[in-house]
Amino acid sequence: MSTPHNNRRRFIVQAGAAASALALPLVSGAQPRTVKVGVLHPVTGALAYSGQQCREGALMAIEDINQAGGIKSLGGARIEALLGDAQSTPAAGTAEIEKMNEAGVSAVVGAFASAICLATTQAAAKYNLPHVVDVGVADQIVERGLKNTFRFGPGYRKCAEIAMANLQVLNTSAGKPARSVMIVHEESLFGTGTAQLLSRELPGYGYEIKEVVKHANPTRDFNNIVLRMKAVNPDIVIPANYYNEYALLVRTMQQQKVTPKAVYSVLGGAASSYKFIKEFPQAANGIIDCNHWFNPKDRRSAALRKRAEAKGLFFSYELFMTYTAMQLLADAIERARSADRAAILAALESSTFSDHLMPYGPTRFVNGQNTGAQPLMTQVIKDDIRVIIPREYREAEPVFPLKA
Numbered sequence: 001m002s003t004p005h006n007n008r009r010r011f012i013v014q015a016g017a018a019a020s021a022l023a024l025p026l027v028s029g030a031q032p033r034t035v036k037v038g039v040l041h042p043v044t045g046a047l048a049y050s051g052q053q054c055r056e057g058a059l060m061a062i063e064d065i066n067q068a069g070g071i072k073s074l075g076g077a078r079i080e081a082l083l084g085d086a087q088s089t090p091a092a093g094t095a096e097i098e099k100m101n102e103a104g105v106s107a108v109v110g111a112f113a114s115a116i117c118l119a120t121t122q123a124a125a126k127y128n129l130p131h132v133v134d135v136g137v138a139d140q141i142v143e144r145g146l147k148n149t150f151r152f153g154p155g156y157r158k159c160a161e162i163a164m165a166n167l168q169v170l171n172t173s174a175g176k177p178a179r180s181v182m183i184v185h186e187e188s189l190f191g192t193g194t195a196q197l198l199s200r201e202l203p204g205y206g207y208e209i210k211e212v213v214k215h216a217n218p219t220r221d222f223n224n225i226v227l228r229m230k231a232v233n234p235d236i237v238i239p240a241n242y243y244n245e246y247a248l249l250v251r252t253m254q255q256q257k258v259t260p261k262a263v264y265s266v267l268g269g270a271a272s273s274y275k276f277i278k279e280f281p282q283a284a285n286g287i288i289d290c291n292h293w294f295n296p297k298d299r300r301s302a303a304l305r306k307r308a309e310a311k312g313l314f315f316s317y318e319l320f321m322t323y324t325a326m327q328l329l330a331d332a333i334e335r336a337r338s339a340d341r342a343a344i345l346a347a348l349e350s351s352t353f354s355d356h357l358m359p360y361g362p363t364r365f366v367n368g369q370n371t372g373a374q375p376l377m378t379q380v381i382k383d384d385i386r387v388i389i390p391r392e393y394r395e396a397e398p399v400f401p402l403k404a
Contacts, residue, residue, distance in 0.1 A: 034080035035071060035339045037062075037329065038100035040110030040120060041322075045088025046218050047113055049243055050269075050318045054112050054134060055083065057322035060307065065330045073337040079330065086111050090119035097123040106339040107132065109325050112318065113242075114138035114189040121149040130332075130344045134325040135292070135318060137267055138189045142368040150348045150365055152325045153292050153358075154373040156190065156267060160197045163266045163290035166377055166389050167236075168205050170400040177401050178261050180208040182234035184225060184249060186217050186241040194240040194266055210234045219245050222252040229253070235261045235401075239268055246270035247280065254283045261401035265289040272378045272385055275314040284380045286402045288388070292317040293376040295359040296387055296395055304357065324356045328363065331355075359393055 039058045041051035062079045070076040082103055084096035093116040100108060107130035111120045117136030124131040125146045133141055133151040137159065142151050171178050181202055185191035192214065199209050210232040213225055226249070229237065237253070237260045239246050246269035253263075263271075263286070270276040271289035294301040304323065305315035313319060332347035333339065354362040354372075361372035377389035379398055386396035 032070075032075040032077040033339075034078050035074065035333055036080050036082055036103065036105045037326075038084055038097075038103075038105040038108035038110070039081045039326075040084040040086060040093060040096050040100070040108055041112050042086040042088040042093070042116060044085055046244070047088040047242060050112055050135075050316075051086070051088070053313065053316050053318035054110070054322040056308070056311070056313055057319035058109055058134075058326045060304070060319075061323045061326035061330070065327070071330065071333050073334050074339065077339070079326075079333075084110070086113075086116050086120070088113070088116075090116050093117075093120040094123040096120070097129070101127045101129055105129070106333070106341060107329055107344055109134055109322065109329055112136065112322075114141065114193070117141050118189060121146055124148055128341050128345070130329070130341055130348060132325050132329045132348070134322040136190075138193050139369075140189070140193075146368065148345060149368045150328075150351075150370070151368060152328050152363070152370050152373065153321055154375050155369060156194045157197060158373075159290050159375045160194060160201070160266050162375055163264070163377070164198070164201055164205055166290070167264060170398055174400055176206075178235035179206070180210045180234045181236045181238060182211045182213070182229055182232060183209070183238045183240065184213045184215065184229075185239070186219075186245055187214050188217060190242075190267070191240045198238060198240075198266065207236075215241070215245065217242065217245065220248070222249045223256070225249070226252045226256050226258055229258055230256065237263050239263065239265055239271075242269040243273065243276070244269075247276050247283075250287070251280055251283045254280075259402070263287045263402075265291070267291050267375075271380075273314065273316055274385065275316065277380060277383055277385065278314075281383050285383070286380060286399060288377065288379045288398070288400070290375050290377050292321050293359070293378055293387065294320050294357050296393060298357045301357040320357065324358055327356055328353050 041054040043051040066078045070078045086093035109132045112135045114136040121131045125148045137156040139155040185195040265271040268289045271287045272291045277284045308315045331353045336343040336347040352362040379388045387393045388398040
């Protein structure tokens, strides 16, 4: 049985292990103090795969920062990771923030899922603790006036707007073969919010919303939902769910021979995933996704992918989003010349960070949202994920509609 005492003990053990793994040999009297940073993700529970990927991305970034000389404006101070497990629930994430504050962290990076980020950013705000959101896409996270919250990537409103505009271009160019949509989404803030946005806006583009289906997390059987899909026969299926449910939904569609003109995702949990392609290549083939994606023309992205795969990891968006979020924070600490929370907050607010592998312009935060961020459109083509839109990052021509 998990108890507060056990949770606290686990936290301290994890933090100590991370510090030991990343620490330099001690030099008496000459070693600058480390800068403690909370690395908070759901590494157990329903979101454990994504949380572990995020954690690995954060630790790889810290490794690179420390090996490059640490925080130079602080005499080469190394970043020390204090690891936290949100256990896939907002309440557990909030409890980890309390522990991290007590442990004296200067900032927190995390916490993957929107619902968890909503809770952890609020909890961190009580202590004026800078919180860099790595993935959480719900726009409510940065719309509450919290001065401690900064999201490096785009939110789901921007992703949905770009996805819908590009769908209209693809459909019009193909002679408008698609006229109807079915949305299948998970029940939490991410899936529900995305589905509401799409349901409200897609009719304005001329699409009939045939059905919007919500499912629980976790869901282990999509047969009834796919049977319903067969009955309403939409031209386009839009899944909005996390990895496990996305993969199972599409596999069930394949088993029941449901072949819409497109599986078209917005922030699809498995759509832009090398893991999904490796495990279920036929089910993944042809899927289009509007999602977080690296700049394929930046050589650093290929090098980071090679390192991740050498560690037995997939180069997923969770990994490279948290990697760059940690770099953003390190850049702010460098410019702040201090581990003080207020100084780091001021540095984040004025950030123009651009030395990264994402297809973003220089960082510019407005109400905590990086307005320089953008998603890319990808498609699974010949067992690989290729960028199809926008043209400056294009690696392959889009295939739309899919052949039955």
